[in-house]
Amino acid sequence: MPLRVLIAEDNEPLVHLLTKFLAAKGLEVIAAPTGLAALRHLATTPIDLVLLDLRLPERSGLEVLQRLRRSPRGAHLPVIIMTGIYKGDTYVEACRRLGVRHYLEKPFTKEAFTAALDDTLTEIKTKTSQSFLEILLGIYNKRRTGVLTIQSTFPITFIKGEPVTFQTRGCHDFFNYLVNRGKLTTDEQQKLVALRVERLYLTQAGHLTYDELVEESARYLAMRLSEALSKNPPVLFQDELGEEEQPFVPQSIPRLMYEMTQEAAPRFNSASFGERFGTRYISRSPQFYRRINFLELREEDITVLELIDGHKTVRTLLQAVTHANQAAAFMHYLLIFGMINLFEAPAIEPKADFPLKTLFNRPIAPEVAFPDEVSIGFADLVLEVSDNVSIDDDGAMDSPLTHSEIDFEQTVQREFAQLKDKNYYEIFNVSRQDFQFTALKDAYFAKTKLFPPEKFMELSGSTQELAEEILSIYANAYNTLSNVISKERYDELLNDNKVIGLDGRQDEKLQAKIQFQSGNVFLEMGEYENAERAFQESFTLEPNNPLHCAYLAWAIYKNPANRQSKGAQDRAISLLTKSLSIEKTAKAYTFRGLMLLEEGRDGLAEGEFLKALKHNPSEVEARKGLRQIAEKRDAEKKGIFRRIFG
Numbered sequence: 001m002p003l004r005v006l007i008a009e010d011n012e013p014l015v016h017l018l019t020k021f022l023a024a025k026g027l028e029v030i031a032a033p034t035g036l037a038a039l040r041h042l043a044t045t046p047i048d049l050v051l052l053d054l055r056l057p058e059r060s061g062l063e064v065l066q067r068l069r070r071s072p073r074g075a076h077l078p079v080i081i082m083t084g085i086y087k088g089d090t091y092v093e094a095c096r097r098l099g100v101r102h103y104l105e106k107p108f109t110k111e112a113f114t115a116a117l118d119d120t121l122t123e124i125k126t127k128t129s130q131s132f133l134e135i136l137l138g139i140y141n142k143r144r145t146g147v148l149t150i151q152s153t154f155p156i157t158f159i160k161g162e163p164v165t166f167q168t169r170g171c172h173d174f175f176n177y178l179v180n181r182g183k184l185t186t187d188e189q190q191k192l193v194a195l196r197v198e199r200l201y202l203t204q205a206g207h208l209t210y211d212e213l214v215e216e217s218a219r220y221l222a223m224r225l226s227e228a229l230s231k232n233p234p235v236l237f238q239d240e241l242g243e244e245e246q247p248f249v250p251q252s253i254p255r256l257m258y259e260m261t262q263e264a265a266p267r268f269n270s271a272s273f274g275e276r277f278g279t280r281y282i283s284r285s286p287q288f289y290r291r292i293n294f295l296e297l298r299e300e301d302i303t304v305l306e307l308i309d310g311h312k313t314v315r316t317l318l319q320a321v322t323h324a325n326q327a328a329a330f331m332h333y334l335l336i337f338g339m340i341n342l343f344e345a346p347a348i349e350p351k352a353d354f355p356l357k358t359l360f361n362r363p364i365a366p367e368v369a370f371p372d373e374v375s376i377g378f379a380d381l382v383l384e385v386s387d388n389v390s391i392d393d394d395g396a397m398d399s400p401l402t403h404s405e406i407d408f409e410q411t412v413q414r415e416f417a418q419l420k421d422k423n424y425y426e427i428f429n430v431s432r433q434d435f436q437f438t439a440l441k442d443a444y445f446a447k448t449k450l451f452p453p454e455k456f457m458e459l460s461g462s463t464q465e466l467a468e469e470i471l472s473i474y475a476n477a478y479n480t481l482s483n484v485i486s487k488e489r490y491d492e493l494l495n496d497n498k499v500i501g502l503d504g505r506q507d508e509k510l511q512a513k514i515q516f517q518s519g520n521v522f523l524e525m526g527e528y529e530n531a532e533r534a535f536q537e538s539f540t541l542e543p544n545n546p547l548h549c550a551y552l553a554w555a556i557y558k559n560p561a562n563r564q565s566k567g568a569q570d571r572a573i574s575l576l577t578k579s580l581s582i583e584k585t586a587k588a589y590t591f592r593g594l595m596l597l598e599e600g601r602d603g604l605a606e607g608e609f610l611k612a613l614k615h616n617p618s619e620v621e622a623r624k625g626l627r628q629i630a631e632k633r634d635a636e637k638k639g640i641f642r643r644i645f646g
Helices: 012-024 035-044 061-070 089-097 110-128 132-141 173-180 186-195 200-204 210-231 253-267 270-277 286-294 299-307 314-320 324-336 378-388 403-419 437-448 461-494 508-524 528-541 546-558 566-582 586-598 602-615 620-645
Strands: 004-008 028-032 049-053 079-083 102-105 146-150 154-159 162-166 235-238 281-284 340-343
Touching: 004 012, 004 035, 012 028, 012 110, 028 035, 035 049, 035 061, 049 061, 049 110, 061 079, 079 110, 089 102, 102 110, 132 146, 132 210, 132 235, 132 253, 154 210, 162 210, 173 186, 173 210, 186 200, 200 210, 210 253, 253 286, 253 324, 270 314, 270 324, 299 314, 299 324, 314 324, 324 340, 403 461, 437 461, 508 528, 508 546, 528 546, 546 566, 546 586, 566 586, 586 602, 586 620, 602 620
Parallel strands: 004 028, 004 049, 049 079, 079 102
Antiparallel strands: 146 154, 146 235, 154 162, 281 340
């Protein structure tokens, strides 16, 4: 099928010339003499490329381009600009921001037009040459919502990256499938096709029960996706929903691919896989923990997973298992879904950043250290402990505490009682005026040494909780006082004559850095007013530093004194916008997401958090924000169910 080009141009001789040139290259051409006609074609006809004049009657080319970029279908559609009036770098840059790579100023040469056209056609062919597997993984990983059409006849609806339903109207294949399954007769199939009914009609008319319809629909959808993965047919994905036919039959892409991997494993070439990746060290990825529990794993594959630790090569793992083909196919599957990473050197494996109840379909048990086996008889054991065991009145045996255990229990209780009325300075026996970081560190370690792990094992349950709380108080006091010391060091450095430059002033970059770090300390301590002052100083010194803009915005927004000031809140938003215009950073997106989250605009907040994680997958606050949104949605769903089902 030839590529379709829309020429939005009111100059008839130029349109005639371009049409002839494009047709000679095997392209299908549609002409639109006005902006309104161009918009109508774009709304109703699949277009692969737009040649756009910026000065058109009825609707300008600029308006056409803006409306095109706002629509899901046209957001990434290739456009070549042709203009005789909007000339200069300002217009070129504006159009580039709207995704235009080629900007031709009239009169342009044949060579310039050919170069722009060939480059754009190469880009289009590169995008359309993706395999069905690559397209499917792209939809899943980017959690896209829209309609995937296979061979122009089979539309499948995807929601957040997962296939959920398909369209039957006008598609004979599902009814043929039911005939082959013995669920319909040929006569029934012909009548249903002629009626152009949706699947739900099969239950309404009594051909299938609803449960049968759901089961057969799910089986058929999985079958068609599996066929497409093996045959790689032409497909088209559009980021907009069409007709969503019921019943919905969600399919899990990781599960579907895992089942296909199992079927193909005996034929998988482990030697080729080992030759390509054999020397690489294999490690789980952070994505591993998010996806692995979707699968019903075979024991052989669990064995492979238990061998992966970041310190073994692919070749070592393949040599350690009995079924190399199966293991290689499974590792290839994990690689495709981003659940493992391959490194040139040994790597430390990441841990899950959320609590896990099960892994590999098994409950996660706490690690218990067992002593080495000792050959000892029961009689020997009785002789060893008999002197230390007493009998209660009710006949139960109990082992009494030793003197050292009693002393330690009393030490814990006494220390906890003494901590109640002490501030953080008093806990470590230091004062505000004369303490230093070395003294703080020594005092902290002296305190924590009183609670070695082996002593914890001697404590009763309630006293053990007191000991844990004491250590928590020590840690909080230590962290807070460390921040105070850091702040004082920044202040000392700020006033130090050593940072005076040749012109008699402090080096502005160093001063800005010190103020920025000082603001961070205040921010951690919740002193938002002081944080705002420090960040304002760093921003004044370096107004084009994106992080200084972003952090000042966040401090202004969080400062309770600004809560009732619309001007202050507007300034915070303006500063974040400026920060992102200078450089797109994870922090700026995170701060904007947190602001939107506090305003109850969860959908927009989720988008900002996802942008933040795209720039920095380790952005903790963004991850927390996404979890908060997910938990809120789950709570809302439960509330709806309670109201419905009482």
